[in-house]
Amino acid sequence: MAEAVAKAKKQKAPRNLKPESMNKKVKLTAADHVFNICVNIFMILTLIVIFIPLWSTFALSFRSNTYLHSQFRGMFEVWTWVPDAYKALLGNAGFIDAFISSFMILIGGVVCALILTIPMAYVLSVHTLPGRKWINILIMIPYVFNVGMIPAYLLVKGIGLIGHIPAVFLPGAISTYNCIIMKQFFEGIPNDLKESARIDGCNEIQILFKIMLPLSKAIIMTVGLFYAVSFWNDFFHAMLYLSGTPVKIFGWNMIDSNYPLPILLRNILMASGMNEYVEVNAFGNAPVQAIKAASVFMSAIPMIIAYPFIQKYFTKGTLAGAVKG
Amino acid sequence: MKKTSQPVVTTTKSGLAVSQEAAAVYKARNKAKLGAEIKRHAGVYLLAIIPVAYYIVFKYVPIWNAQIAFKDFMARQGVLGSAWVGLANFKEFFNSFYFWSLIRNTVMYSVGKLLLSLPLSIILAIAIYECTRPILRKIVQTLAYLPHFLSWVIMYGILLALLAPGDGVVNDVIKAIRGTNVGFDFLTSTKAFPWVVLFSDAWKEMGWSAIIFIAALMGIDGSLFEAAMVEGANSWQRVWYITLPAIRPVIVTVLILKLGTILDAGFNQIFMLYSAPVYSVADIIDTWVYRSGLLEFKFGLATAVGLFKGVFGMLLVFLSNFISKKVSETGIF
Numbered sequence: 001m002a003e004a005v006a007k008a009k010k011q012k013a014p015r016n017l018k019p020e021s022m023n024k025k026v027k028l029t030a031a032d033h034v035f036n037i038c039v040n041i042f043m044i045l046t047l048i049v050i051f052i053p054l055w056s057t058f059a060l061s062f063r064s065n066t067y068l069h070s071q072f073r074g075m076f077e078v079w080t081w082v083p084d085a086y087k088a089l090l091g092n093a094g095f096i097d098a099f100i101s102s103f104m105i106l107i108g109g110v111v112c113a114l115i116l117t118i119p120m121a122y123v124l125s126v127h128t129l130p131g132r133k134w135i136n137i138l139i140m141i142p143y144v145f146n147v148g149m150i151p152a153y154l155l156v157k158g159i160g161l162i163g164h165i166p167a168v169f170l171p172g173a174i175s176t177y178n179c180i181i182m183k184q185f186f187e188g189i190p191n192d193l194k195e196s197a198r199i200d201g202c203n204e205i206q207i208l209f210k211i212m213l214p215l216s217k218a219i220i221m222t223v224g225l226f227y228a229v230s231f232w233n234d235f236f237h238a239m240l241y242l243s244g245t246p247v248k249i250f251g252w253n254m255i256d257s258n259y260p261l262p263i264l265l266r267n268i269l270m271a272s273g274m275n276e277y278v279e280v281n282a283f284g285n286a287p288v289q290a291i292k293a294a295s296v297f298m299s300a301i302p303m304i305i306a307y308p309f310i311q312k313y314f315t316k317g318t319l320a321g322a323v324k325g
Numbered sequence: 326m327k328k329t330s331q332p333v334v335t336t337t338k339s340g341l342a343v344s345q346e347a348a349a350v351y352k353a354r355n356k357a358k359l360g361a362e363i364k365r366h367a368g369v370y371l372l373a374i375i376p377v378a379y380y381i382v383f384k385y386v387p388i389w390n391a392q393i394a395f396k397d398f399m400a401r402q403g404v405l406g407s408a409w410v411g412l413a414n415f416k417e418f419f420n421s422f423y424f425w426s427l428i429r430n431t432v433m434y435s436v437g438k439l440l441l442s443l444p445l446s447i448i449l450a451i452a453i454y455e456c457t458r459p460i461l462r463k464i465v466q467t468l469a470y471l472p473h474f475l476s477w478v479i480m481y482g483i484l485l486a487l488l489a490p491g492d493g494v495v496n497d498v499i500k501a502i503r504g505t506n507v508g509f510d511f512l513t514s515t516k517a518f519p520w521v522v523l524f525s526d527a528w529k530e531m532g533w534s535a536i537i538f539i540a541a542l543m544g545i546d547g548s549l550f551e552a553a554m555v556e557g558a559n560s561w562q563r564v565w566y567i568t569l570p571a572i573r574p575v576i577v578t579v580l581i582l583k584l585g586t587i588l589d590a591g592f593n594q595i596f597m598l599y600s601a602p603v604y605s606v607a608d609i610i611d612t613w614v615y616r617s618g619l620l621e622f623k624f625g626l627a628t629a630v631g632l633f634k635g636v637f638g639m640l641l642v643f644l645s646n647f648i649s650k651k652v653s654e655t656g657i658f
Binding site: 017029034036040044050053072116117120121128130138142144147148151152170171173174208229233236262269289295296299300303307311319 | 479
C-alpha cells in the first residue's frame with residue numbers, strides 16, 4: 001500500500017489518472033469509444049445522484065410561505081426562493097446557543113485530543129524505549145475489545161461529569177486509530193535528526209517540541225481535522241450526557257442550554273404533529289419544512305467550509321489508513 | 326540484548342561454572358544497561374504519564390465496569406455492591422425471542438452494505454481512474470467524498486427532504502406518475518426501511534471507500550497497459566484482464582477487514598432513521614443495547630449483550646486479521 005501511495009505522489013497530473021505513457025495518441029477502436037462513453041455516463045450519473053439530494057434540501061430551505069407548488073418544482077424555480085428560514089434561525093437565541101455549545105465541544109475536544117494523542121504517538125514511536133511493547137498492548141486491548149456503551153456511561157456517571165460539556169468529548173478524546181496514524185508518521189521521520197539533537201544536548205521532551213512537531217504540521221492538521229469532524233458531528237454522546245441545562249461562568253448564564261447543534265437539529269427534525277408547532281413555530285413565519293432544511297444546512301456550514309482543507313490532507317495523509325474505512 | 330547473551334551461554338557449555346558466571350555478568354550488565362536506558366528515556370516516560378492515565382480511566386474502567394454483565398445491577402449499590410447472578414443475563418438474552426432477530430438484522434445490514442457499496446466503490450474508482458475529462462473527474466471526486474463528512478443527523482434531514490410522504494421530492498415524482506395524492510412513507514414501512522438504510526449508506530460512503538482503490542489503481546505499472554495495447558486489447562479487456570486483477574489484493578484485504586466489523590452495522594445511522602413501527606426490521610444489537618439499557622434501565626442485561634458483541638467482535642477482528650495476513654500480507658496489526 002505504501003508503495004502505491006509513493007508512486008501516486010511521484011506522478012504529475014496527466015489527463016487521466018493512468019501512467020503518463022498511456023496518454024500517447026493511439027488509434028481508438030469502436031469498443032474503446034463505447035468504453036469512454038460509458039465511463040463518462042457513469043461519472044455524470046454519479047454526479048446527479050449525489051447532487052440531487054443536496055440540491056433538493058438546499059431548495060427546500062428557501063421555500064416561502066406563499067409558494068404552493070410541489071417541492072419538485074421548487075428545485076428549479078430559483079426565482080421564488082426567499083431566505084426567510086435563515087433569517088428566522090439566525091434571529092433565534094436557542095439556535096445561537098446551540099452553535100456556541102457546539103463550538104465549545106469542538107474546541108475543548110480538539111485541544112484535549114491533541115494534548116493526549118501527540119505525546120502518546122511520540123512515545124510509541126520511540127523504538128528504543130524499554131517497555132514500549134507494554135504501552136502498545138495497553139492501547140490495543142481496548143481498541144479490539146469494545147465492551148459497549150453501558151459501562152462507559154457508568155464511568156461518566158461515576159466521575160460526576162453528567163450534564164457537563166466535557167462529558168461529551170472526554171470519553172472520545174483519544175482515538176487509537178488516529179494515534180496509530182500519527183505514530184506511523186513519527187516513525188517516518190529520520191532517526192538521524194533525533195540523534196543529532198541528542199548529541200547537541202536535547203532531552204526527549206525538547207526533541208518532541210523542537211524536532212518532531214515542526215516536521216509534523218501536516219499530520220497534526222490532518223488528525224486535528226478528523227477529530228474536529230467527529231466532535232462537530234457527534235450527537236450520541238451529547239444525547240447521552242447532556243440535559244439542556246445552562247452553562248454558567250461565575251454565576252453568569254453564558255448560554256441557556258448546553259445542547260449542541262446536532263441535538264437541536266434532531267429535535268427540530270423529529271418534531272411532528274403538535275410538537276412541530278411547539279418546537280418549530282418558535283422560529284417565526286417561514287414554513288416548517290424550510291426551517292428544518294435550513295437548520296440542516298446551517299449545521300453543515302462549518303463542515304462545508306472546512307471541507308476543502310480536509311480534502312487537501314486526507315488524500316495524501318491517511319491513504320494507508322483508508323483500509324479501515 | 327537477549328540475543329547477545331544467548332551465544333555466550335551455549336558456547337561455554339563445557340564449563341558450567343564459567344557459563345553461570347558469564348550469564349550473571351551479562352545479566353548484571355544488562356540490568357545496568359536497562360537502568361541506563363530507562364534513565365535516558367525518563368523524559369519519554371514523563372510524556373506517557375497523562376495519556377496512559379487517560380487510557381486507564383476512560384478505557385479500562387469501562388472494562389472493569391463490564392462485570393455488571395454477571396450481576397443484578399442496582400444503581401444504588403454500585404458496580405461492586407450488586408449481587409452476582411452468574412450467567413443469568415446471558416441466558417435471558419440467548420433465550421429471548423429478539424435474540425435471532427437482532428443477530429439477523431445486524432448481519433443483514435452489514436453484509437448488505439458491503440455487497441452494495443463494495444462493487445459501487447470499485448466501479449467509481451475505475452471510472453475516476455479512466456475518466457479523460459479532468460474537470461468532470463475533479464467535480465465528481467470532490468462531491469463524492471463530501472457526504473462522508475456529514476453527520477447522520479444531517480443525513481436524516483436530507484432524507485426527510487427527499488422522502489417525506491407529504492412533500493418530499495421522491496414522493497412528488499411518485500404522485501405525478503401514479504396520479505394519486507397519497508405519498509409513500511419510506512421511513513415507517515418495514516418493506517422500504519432496509520433499502521433506505523442500505524442506499525443512504527452507499528450514497529454517503531461510496532466516494533470515501535473508493536479512495537483506497539484509487540490509490541491502488543495509481544500504483545499499476547503502465548507498461549502492462551502498453552503491452553496489452555500492442556497486443557490489441559481494447560479498453561474493456563484492459564479493465565478486465567489488467568486493472569481488476571491488479572487491485573484484487575486490495576479488494577480482498579478490504580473485504581476481509583470488513584468481516585472483522587460485521588457486528589457494527591452502523592448505530593448512528595439506524596438510531597437516527599428508525600422509529601417504533603420499523604423496530605422489527607431495524608433493531609441492531611447496538612440500538613437494542615441503548616434502548617434496553619439506558620431507556621429501560623436493564624443495565625445488567627444490556628451490558629451482557631454489549632459484552633457478547635465485544636467478545637465476538639474481537640474474535641472476528643483477530644480472525645479477519647489472521648486471514649488477511651495469510652492472503653495478502655497486510656493486516657491492521
